[in-house]
Amino acid sequence: MECNRCDAEAVMHAAYSGAHLCADHFRESVEKRVRRRVRRDDLVPREATPENPQTWVIGLSGGKDSVVLTRILHETFAEDPRIELIGLTIHEGIEGYRDASLEACVELAADLGIRHEVVSYEAEFGVRMDDVVEDDPENMAACAYCGVFRRDVLSRYAAEFGADLLLTGHNLDDEAQTALMNFLEGDVAQMAKHFDASLGPLSERRDQEAFVPRAKPLRDVPEKEVALYAHLEELPVHMAECPHSSEAYRGEIQQLLYGLEENHPGTRHSILSGYEELASIVAQRYEDDDGERADLRECVECGATTTRDRCRKCSLLASLG
Known part of the structure; x- marks a missing residue:
């Protein structure tokens, strides 16, 4: 099959749009969508100047999503003095897993010439995920613990680095799954x-x-287009799945969406589009008279912003002893 935009052989077919694209036009398509999202979400403010640059921290795990995001943002802003990129990698303490992906992060950061920082659960909380999974005092999935710790570390270090923005590599499948689950x-x-x-x-x-x-x-x-982009660009990506990954419910939602998308191309886009509009309306319900969330307060132990007296991170650490 030929590319819709030239005579070259197509490397992918997007059923939701009907497009057949060669390698060059496929890469161009992915990059265009990322840059369009940057514009639509007003990520570069008008006040950003070379004298008043923006600091963007990217959660860089070494997986395909964060690696592709980092590469595209670097290509977009490499010559733009208004934006500084920092890659932040979190070592959870998972034997034989994170060490390999950390190598991918180090290689990518060196290739792109961007600042790269590494922090660990062990240094931050005195715990390793391998031990957390073994103890499991809350009797819940490993991802539930890890997600709480990860969000805390990303937020705290983004603030410590003076970040104006924290970016993560969530793709269309991730977001559609989250929307449907909520x-x-x-x-x-x-x-x-x-x-x-x-x-x-x-x-x-x-x-x-x-x-x-x-x-x-x-x-x-x-997600599949992110993986293809990483493959075509020969990016250093760690493709192995976390050995503790066990989000059973999300897995069911994922399979449901696969089937819907196959039978009704464009379902993921429709879900996310409708969800964003609905979430915007719902968010107004939780505003006070000043337009801010009325249920936010400081954690009594660590001072983090939370909706409860003690934040979830501190509660989990207490149960872990």
Whole structure:
């Protein structure tokens, strides 16, 4: 099959758009969608200048999503003195897994010439995920512990580095799954929190003073296209799956979406589009008279912004002893 835009052989077919694209036009398509999302979400403010640059921290895990995001952002802003990129890698303490992906992060950062920082759960919390999984005092999935710790480390270090923005490599599949899970669970509060944290233009977000704003420029790109981009660009990517990964419910949602997308191309895009609009409306429900989240407070132990007296991180660490 030929590319729709030239005579070269197509390397992919996007059923949701009907497009057949060669390698060059496919790469161009992915990069265009990421840059369009950067513009739509107002990620580069008007006040950003070479004299007043923006610092963007990227959660760099070494997986395909974060590696592709880092590469595209670097290509986009390499000659732009208004933007400084910092890669932040978290070592969870998983034997034989994170060490390999850390090598990919180090290689990518060196190739691109960007600042790269590494922090660990062991240094931050005195725990390793291998031990947490073995103890499991809360009787829950490893991802539940790890997600809480990861969000805390990313947020704290983004603030410590003076970041104006914290970026993560969530793709279209990730976001569509999250949207569907929140809806099926009836979790209205989480919808509002999701919008305030990382969806929509920065100008429409609430509580920007409480957190370093987050952004997900890859969220218009399907997971398989991210993987193909990494392959075509021969990027240093660690493809192994975490040995403790066990998000059973998300896995069911993932398989459901695979089937819907195959039978009804464009389903993921429709879910995310509708969810963003709905989440924006829901977020207004939790505003006070000043337009800020009325349920936010400081954790009594660590001072982190939370919706409860003791934040989830401190609660989990207490149960871990």
